[in-house]
Amino acid sequence: MSEDRKQAAYFGAAPPFPISRAVRAGDFVITCAMGDRVFTFDEALYDEHGGVVSTGARLQEVTFGEEVHGTFKAVQESLALAGCTLADVVDCQVWLRDARDFYEFNRIFADYFEDNQPVRSVFRTDFMFDFRVEIKVTAYKPLYSTGL
Amino acid sequence: MSEDRKQAAYFGAAPPFPISRAVRAGDFVITCAMGDRVFTFDEALYDEHGGVVSTGARLQEVTFGEEVHGTFKAVQESLALAGCTLADVVDCQVWLRDARDFYEFNRIFADYFEDNQPVRSVFRTDFMFDFRVEIKVTAYKPLYSTGL
């Protein structure tokens, strides 16, 4: 275990593209900024200039509330790869496509954190993809308690 | 104290809403993204669709400079809850409503860091609330030096 602490561990990486879904570094686990599905470059639609215009038009198919739940599910899955849950989250970064979704987002957010109260940021932003919400979290789970 | 290191400590949480003003995780303390006042959902004004349109129209009442000072005061208060000061800050994320405020922001920023030189990011963004500036910091203060 002492060896584990000397280097980062990457979870959910899909080589050759060098991104992980989650990484453990010391006592911390950090996830990617995630929407409600894992993006694969093959699924994307590109314009004539090579720009990404869509990952497949999911935007119309679900309600915003459903998308938030799907996004938390993706975050939970990423954390699970590294042996963590939302109860370990200490910092939560949130981005919304439309500021008017903030009220509903907050209602749903409250259901996912019963025992912990992470710090948080929420900003409106322009996404690369068909997401209305993206979430990136930092979890704190000291190695000696994970059994890894 | 060794027990403290095994789990995060949350400061300034206001249950039932699961957000803290600051969290300690190991040797780090992280704050929320903060404006010059602590947001409470009861104070907010909502439009007919439930969207937050205002936290109470503070935008017109103070100068930008006053708002920056007020924001640093809020950050200092949040850090203090976790036993830290701005001198412990290693990373400082800043968001501005108007890029033209960057020059004045920098002048004021310099007055708050005399002994330390944190890394920093500054971006223009769309806020959820009536803020012209928000700041989120990460502080580094090893537990054995805090007396906690």
Added chain:
Amino acid sequence: MSEDRKQAAYFGAAPPFPISRAVRAGDFVITCAMGDRVFTFDEALYDEHGGVVSTGARLQEVTFGEEVHGTFKAVQESLALAGCTLADVVDCQVWLRDARDFYEFNRIFADYFEDNQPVRSVFRTDFMFDFRVEIKVTAYKPLYSTGL
């Protein structure tokens, strides 16, 4: 060395302005959000209201691809000040001026990470300066392996 762990170390600071290019805090090294050149306030152009409008019109002089390479070079230089390389990076935050540059950015990004797969976020944003891309990274390199 045990003394080193008790406080942060700042690299590339240029007093009196209190920002560093990189900071070590415990086992982590964090960089500034960086474009392809280090900004100095003297070089900036200001409008009549004191707003920064340009750092010197670099935007037209290089291709986007060249600017990405220049940005990674600046990040590598900042990491090197703290004894790190891109191979130590665990988290990579990216901002683009134009979402249509995302495809090309990803192609170049893949060339810089051969052994590690950091988590990542990429958002379109409004920069303070003449950048089409900015990058901020967090590296994990336990002190006992650096020889510092």
